[in-house]
Ligand SMILES: Nc1ncnc2c1ncn2[C@@H]1O[C@H](COP(=O)(O)OP(=O)(O)OP(=O)(O)O)[C@@H](O)[C@H]1O
């Protein structure tokens with residue numbers, strides 16, 4: 392039995408005693424009743440004093456340490472408690488027989504957790520116990536977690552174990568959280584009392600790296616880069632760099648730039664902020680918008696080359712060190728400048744190797760991934776012919792995917808692959824005709840030039 396349990400017993404004995412005294416008082420005269428009350432109160436005060444002293448004494452010699460994590464700290468919910476609750480809830484859910492299922496707001500699926508009040512955990516072969524208790528000081532349903540462990544493991548538990556618990560708890564929360572897709576509102580709609588710089592909806596794209604059709608080695612390079620970035624918070628801090636990563640995705644329409652962003656968000660469990668630059672009037676507005684984004688998110692600027700007023704760059708060069716950087720005079724009406732964006736990006740583009748990702752027309756390697764995704768085939772007699780045609784003509788993965796999409800409920804790989812071959816041959820023919828047409832235009836232009844030159848000379 393734990394020490395706390397014995398105090399609970401003593402407490403209930405005293406409560407029982409008080410009740411008995413209160414009942415007896417009714418049979419005694421007023422004066423005696425008063426002294427009885429004083430006696431009980433004095434005894435209680437002494438008891439709580441003794442209890443405190445005993446607690447201190449017991450704690451001094453107890454082989455265990457207890458750390459408490461209340462649900463609320465002041466008016467705010469305690470994020471450590473939330474992370475612990477998730478971590479403890481997920482502890483050996485697979486083995487537990489008493490489970491609790493919940494589908495809460497912002498959660499994308501039913502979450503199953505252990506429904507025990509006392510849970511044992513092990514870290515580096517050291518045992519600890521988590522106990523969930525109702526808060527003794529609050530009349531509401533507030534709770535607190537108590538972590539109990541042996542005194543000799545103090546450093547390990549208060550250091551790496553608690554870091555591990557919070558990190559794991561947050562990671563599980565992020566995984567279960569329904570991710571959001573944010574878009575910026577025009578500044579006319581911003582209200583100071585309510586922060587509504589961004590509107591959001593649930594982000595539900597099923598895109599994954601597995602389904603993206605591109606060169607496998609390039610794909611692996613990007614995945615490795617994302618992994619090392621997502622785990623590199625301390626490394627960035629050590630270097631004194633902001634923990635950000637910039638990628639420039641470029642390529643013809645339909646080659647998978649947006650699909651790649653969705654796959655990155657799903658892979659990292661990040662939210663997406665789709666920044667529509669044309670509605671941002673000034674660099675100041677841009678700063679406000681970026682300040683309102685949450686950490687662990689992807690900020691997307693679509694068609695950056697079209698939305699940026701590159702001519703609005705700082706024309707007078709960088710301000711001298713004693714000069715304050717001022718906004719241009721017409722800042723109220725001017726658009727965001729390239730320097731405004733680069734300030735935010737903090738040079739991460741130039742600092743990273745794979746920062747530029749080119750998404751190209753469909754290669755044979757990319758086609759094989761699409762064929763697996765859409766038709767569930769790894770190889771086929773028609774693959775060779777398709778490989779040759781893909782080398783001879785340019786077709787986007789979006790168009791290849793469109794042709795591979797089964798037209799009937801039952802998948803028919805032969806029909807789909809033949810339909811792709813037909814589309815590739817059509818595209819090849821079209822490209823040939825276009826090239827001939829352009830060649831003829833050039834020849835005619837040349838002839839006309841010669842004709843005019845002759846007329847000028849004679
Ligand atoms: N590399 C790819 N891998 C898998 N599917 C792709 C790929 N590229 C395109 N697709 C398919 O084509 C559709 C359109 O692609 P996506 O929107 O990603 O192209 P984009 O490069 O962003 O085009 P845009 O420049 O027009 O924005 C996607 O929904 C996806 O189904």
Ligand SMILES: [Mg+2]
Nearest residue numbers: 647648649650
């Ligand atoms: Mg796109």
